Amino acid sequence: MSDHTLAIGIDFGGTSVKTGVLQRGTVIEEAPRIDTQEFESARPLIERINETCDDLRSRHPGIEAIGVGMPGFVDFPTGMVHNLTNVKGWQRIYLKRELNELSKLPVTVENDANCMAYAEWKRGAGRGMRNLVALTLGTGVGGGLVVENRLVRGANYVAGELGQTSIDYQGPAGAYGNRGSLEDYVGNQQITDLAHQSFAEAGKTRDRSECTPAHLSDLAEAGDAVALKVWDAVAGMLSTALMNCCWLLNPEAIIIGGGVAQAGSVLFGPLEKHLRDQLSAPFKENLRILPARFSNEAGIVGAATLALEEAGFKIDG
Amino acid sequence: MSDHTLAIGIDFGGTSVKTGVLQRGTVIEEAPRIDTQEFESARPLIERINETCDDLRSRHPGIEAIGVGMPGFVDFPTGMVHNLTNVKGWQRIYLKRELNELSKLPVTVENDANCMAYAEWKRGAGRGMRNLVALTLGTGVGGGLVVENRLVRGANYVAGELGQTSIDYQGPAGAYGNRGSLEDYVGNQQITDLAHQSFAEAGKTRDRSECTPAHLSDLAEAGDAVALKVWDAVAGMLSTALMNCCWLLNPEAIIIGGGVAQAGSVLFGPLEKHLRDQLSAPFKENLRILPARFSNEAGIVGAATLALEEAGFKIDG
Numbered sequence: 001m002s003d004h005t006l007a008i009g010i011d012f013g014g015t016s017v018k019t020g021v022l023q024r025g026t027v028i029e030e031a032p033r034i035d036t037q038e039f040e041s042a043r044p045l046i047e048r049i050n051e052t053c054d055d056l057r058s059r060h061p062g063i064e065a066i067g068v069g070m071p072g073f074v075d076f077p078t079g080m081v082h083n084l085t086n087v088k089g090w091q092r093i094y095l096k097r098e099l100n101e102l103s104k105l106p107v108t109v110e111n112d113a114n115c116m117a118y119a120e121w122k123r124g125a126g127r128g129m130r131n132l133v134a135l136t137l138g139t140g141v142g143g144g145l146v147v148e149n150r151l152v153r154g155a156n157y158v159a160g161e162l163g164q165t166s167i168d169y170q171g172p173a174g175a176y177g178n179r180g181s182l183e184d185y186v187g188n189q190q191i192t193d194l195a196h197q198s199f200a201e202a203g204k205t206r207d208r209s210e211c212t213p214a215h216l217s218d219l220a221e222a223g224d225a226v227a228l229k230v231w232d233a234v235a236g237m238l239s240t241a242l243m244n245c246c247w248l249l250n251p252e253a254i255i256i257g258g259g260v261a262q263a264g265s266v267l268f269g270p271l272e273k274h275l276r277d278q279l280s281a282p283f284k285e286n287l288r289i290l291p292a293r294f295s296n297e298a299g300i301v302g303a304a305t306l307a308l309e310e311a312g313f314k315i316d317g
Numbered sequence: 318m319s320d321h322t323l324a325i326g327i328d329f330g331g332t333s334v335k336t337g338v339l340q341r342g343t344v345i346e347e348a349p350r351i352d353t354q355e356f357e358s359a360r361p362l363i364e365r366i367n368e369t370c371d372d373l374r375s376r377h378p379g380i381e382a383i384g385v386g387m388p389g390f391v392d393f394p395t396g397m398v399h400n401l402t403n404v405k406g407w408q409r410i411y412l413k414r415e416l417n418e419l420s421k422l423p424v425t426v427e428n429d430a431n432c433m434a435y436a437e438w439k440r441g442a443g444r445g446m447r448n449l450v451a452l453t454l455g456t457g458v459g460g461g462l463v464v465e466n467r468l469v470r471g472a473n474y475v476a477g478e479l480g481q482t483s484i485d486y487q488g489p490a491g492a493y494g495n496r497g498s499l500e501d502y503v504g505n506q507q508i509t510d511l512a513h514q515s516f517a518e519a520g521k522t523r524d525r526s527e528c529t530p531a532h533l534s535d536l537a538e539a540g541d542a543v544a545l546k547v548w549d550a551v552a553g554m555l556s557t558a559l560m561n562c563c564w565l566l567n568p569e570a571i572i573i574g575g576g577v578a579q580a581g582s583v584l585f586g587p588l589e590k591h592l593r594d595q596l597s598a599p600f601k602e603n604l605r606i607l608p609a610r611f612s613n614e615a616g617i618v619g620a621a622t623l624a625l626e627e628a629g630f631k632i633d634g
Binding site: 153154237247249277279282 | 390399447448460462464465467469470471472473474475476477478479481482483484485486487490492493494495496497553554557560561562564565566567568569594595596597599600602603604
């Protein structure tokens with residue numbers, strides 16, 4: 001089979017579902033988004049997703065598989081979605097089976113952060129690597145791990161939750177009772193809070209809307225001392241969780257995507273320094289810290305690529 | 318090949334080298350220990366180790382392989398030992414090649430904590446599991462990881478350093494500049510320090526020699542409130558690093574060995590509680606926290622078992 005094989009990738013978000021056709025690692029058509037809030041239960045939404053797939057398949061007859069990335073835990077072998085917090089009626093939904101029955105295509109369902117990691121590993125910044133850590137920095141912090149050339153799923157297929165790991169055993173209790181979880185320090189809101197407070201303490205009070213990561217990176221690039229200090233603090237906290245991954249897994253690369261990562265060098269510079277200051281030689285000699293190749297399309301690319309591999313097609317791309 | 322195949326396991330410690338013959342997962346003979354401090358350089362010590370092996374082989378003619386567990390980083394494919402801090406002349410020593418040339422047997426060299434993990438995975442508390450975290454609690458904290466049915470070695474074969482992971486991003490800088498490393502909180506000395514301080518604060522000052530983990534577990538078992546509180550604090554710190562492994566790797570089991578683990582229920586009880594309080598359902602539903610099966614012989618068993626597998630023998634034991 002050649003890499004010209006087509007697949008559909010579905011990026012299922014909290015508010016909308018994006019669907020696209022992947023060919024040789026490129027999204028060649030994206031369908032109009034589906035608004036999840038229009039649906040009161042899972043089945044009608046799955047049917048709408050299938051209609052969108054049918055529409056794409058009518059124009060791209062070579063589609064061989066469908067992959068779906070979900071914003072929640074998935075039982076990988078059965079493709080059962082445990083629970084979605086923001087979408088009505090999604091408790092224990094056997095999405096793989098239902099979408100397969102409707103579409104008659106092989107369907108693969110996986111957690112969205114794992115799809116992002118898969119996209120970077122197979123098609124992006126981590127191509128050819130056997131060991132990598134991928135994370136997305138945004139409202140939350142998502143992660144995916146590749147160890148010894150395999151995506152790590154774990155005993156119950158829920159591995160890779162980098163955002164829930166702790167950087168402070170005495171920190172405040174988070175969503176699952178876990179103290180000091182990374183997500184509670186370097187999520188969008190937390191960075192904004194820290195910036196807002198830091199400007200106030202420096203006697204340069206700014207409106208909260210001017211303290212978002214995007215504003216903060218503009219200010220840092222222009223040399224603003226407070227903004228630079230905030231990014232350094234964020235990098236310090238983030239480096240702790242990543243350093244832990246390095247000591248545990250000794251990866252070749254850490255790949256960072258998501259909105260916050262668009263801060264670029266004002267984040268990556270201090271992050272690299274903090275990491276290298278806290279690792280011994282064999283852990284950092286060949287370690288690379290890389291920006292993700294894919295941004296908004298990571299979910300579609302990863303889900304479609306995973307679906308093709310699960311359906312037995314070889315990925316050369 | 319049957320599991321009756323014999324192998325030599327060597328547990329290379331900072332002060333002495335233990336050598337034993339493994340048959341069906343049992344150490345059937347252990348040779349007199351070699352004192353590492355008698356040797357000024359690596360070569361004479363390697364020759365002495367080989368003489369010990371020859372002696373064992375003269376009585377057990379079926380020995381097929383030699384495995385060595387080293388207290389330091391090892392380049393697994395070449396069996397090169399990077400550096401030993403407590404033994405003279407051990408910098409970049411190609412132990413695998415040298416011992417193979419002397420013994421004419423297949424030789425495997427691996428980090429000692431990985432050997433312990435291997436022993437538990439193949440012959441001990443983790444038999445049949447595909448995902449586990451193993452750690453030894455003693456003077457230091459060592460670790461070994463099994464992910465998707467493979468021992469995790471990483472890009473430079475140094476993975477599994479659980480003791481170096483951080484539980485506090487603002488903690489004191491450790492051996493490699495890493496802040497808040499677990500080993501600096503729950504090593505033997507640190508537990509003794511914490512106990513000594515806790516008794517003093519409670520107005521029940523005890524001599525430092527009465528504050529060791531062994532004494533402390535006796536006191537806790539007898540109901541001493543201070544000792545129980547110290548073990549709870551140790552369990553809390555330890556649980557943070559283990560919780561991080563769970564969020565990242567979703568293992569089936571955490572297996573704990575080493576001297577400190579002999580504290581038993583006064584440590585395992587609160588540890589299990591702290592862990593379960595900080596994990597979401599799919600991470601803890603099937604999670605087991607188990608004492609290691611092997612204690613002093615873990616290194617010999619693991620190294621010998623690994624050597625047999627690397628030499629192509631099947632382990633049924």
